[in-house]
Amino acid sequence: MPRKPNVPCKHPGCPALVQYGRSYCDKHQVMHRGDRDSASKRGYDSRWRKARARFLRVHPLCVKCKEEGKLVKATVVDHIVPHRGDQRLFWDESNFQSLCKRCHDKKTGTKDQHPEYKY
Ligand SMILES: [Zn+2]
Ligand SMILES: [Zn+2]
Numbered sequence: 055m056p057r058k059p060n061v062p063c064k065h066p067g068c069p070a071l072v073q074y075g076r077s078y079c080d081k082h083q084v085m086h087r088g089d090r091d092s093a094s095k096r097g098y099d100s101r102w103r104k105a106r107a108r109f110l111r112v113h114p115l116c117v118k119c120k121e122e123g124k125l126v127k128a129t130v131v132d133h134i135v136p137h138r139g140d141q142r143l144f145w146d147e148s149n150f151q152s153l154c155k156r157c158h159d160k161k162t163g164t165k166d167q168h169p170e171y172k173y
Contacts, residue, residue, distance in 0.1 A: 109150050
């Protein structure tokens with residue numbers, strides 16, 4: 055089977071030829087590996103910021119304080135069921151609740167005192 059020709063490294067000005075299917079030479083591969091990660095991180099951040107802002111517009115009051123009859127402006131969107139990196143849970147708005155900073159800290163604080171995983 056004939057080998058595909060090598061292609062130039064995509065890093066601007068790099069003269070190295072790399073195996074067909076690769077983008078960068080070894081040296082630049084390392085440099086560019088972070089690109090996609092930080093880009094998707096940025097995309098993720100702005101998507102979350104938007105989802106969060108939208109949710110707070112619709113649910114502007116802290117649900118915990120409301121249970122106690124207090125009307126407190128919510129500033130945090132909390133996941134009712136911890137998402138632990140689960141994308142489906144993370145973006146599921148039925149799993150969101152509006153909390154004020156104090157209630158959110160209380161919730162996360164209590165959790166830390168009772169770790170779910172015991173070794
Ligand atoms: Zn290169
Ligand atoms: Zn509250």
